[in-house]
Structures are given as C-alpha cells and as structure tokens.
Amino acid sequence: xxxxxxxxxxxxxxxxxxxxxxxxxxxxxxxxxxxxxxxxxxxxxxxxxxxxxxxxxxxxxxxxxxxxxxxxxxxxxxxxxxxxxxxxxxxxxxxxxxxxxxxxxxxxxxxxxxxxxxxxxxxxxxxxxxxxxxxxxxxxxxxxx
Numbered sequence: 001x002x003x004x005x006x007x008x009x010x011x012x013x014x015x016x017x018x019x020x021x022x023x024x025x026x027x028x029x030x031x032x033x034x035x036x037x038x039x040x041x042x043x044x045x046x047x048x049x050x051x052x053x054x055x056x057x058x059x060x061x062x063x064x065x066x067x068x069x070x071x072x073x074x075x076x077x078x079x080x081x082x083x084x085x086x087x088x089x090x091x092x093x094x095x096x097x098x099x100x101x102x103x104x105x106x107x108x109x110x111x112x113x114x115x116x117x118x119x120x121x122x123x124x125x126x127x128x129x130x131x132x133x134x135x136x137x138x139x140x141x142x143x144x145x
Contacts, residue, residue: 004069009072013125014052016106019079021042023095023096023099024045025042044131052121052124058120070114077105081099093140097136097143103129103132107132
C-alpha cells in the first residue's frame, strides 16, 4: 500500500521511530557498557516524533491533506529489529547502522516529495535525518572499539 497523504506519512514516521526506539531499548539491556548511548537514541526517537507531529499539526489543513503530497512505498523503508540469538555486539551495531540508513532515506525522500507543497514538515524531516546521520558515526565508532 502506497502512502500518499501527509497523515499517512506521519503515521509511518511514528511507526519507524517507535520500532527503532524499541530496538535501542533492547540493545541497552543486552549491552550494558553502551546502555547510555542506546537509551539516548531511544529517547531522541521519542523527541523526533513530537517534533514532526508538532510541525504537521501546525500547518495541516484540509487543502494540504487533500492534495496528496507523497508517493511513498513503505516497503522500501522497513527493517528487521530482531537479532539472531548468536548475534554478537558488532552484528547488533551493524544492524543499527542499517536501520539508521533506512530511516534517513525515508526522511530524505519524504522531505523531497513534499517540499513544494509544505515547508515546516519537510524541514522537520530533514532535521531528523541529519540527527540520525550523526548516529551512524557514533555507531561506527562503537564498532571499532
């Protein structure tokens, strides 16, 4: 099912943020040495949802909602959060990088698709994508430890 309206895309963004927050919460329980890092990512995910929803509710109108600003296939951005039972720490971190890359692609594509019809929502998408890009550097530095 393709996503076409802003409401659908915002709901999908919420889903991605919640799923990745759960992933990081699980990592924090499994890998105590970097518990603070993973919990900070999960907490930031919840702030991302608030930021995006705030920008959405601040500008949304029936005219915008009815214009179908998106042509997004959610399948392109889904990810697996389950790790194999024998997965090691580097496997978990590599999975985290894959998740971040998928979510960054979603936010970047959604911002591009909607930039001509809205301003605040695409701007929020871009800000979240940049924050998540910083995570990749942090995760890669943990892989090198």
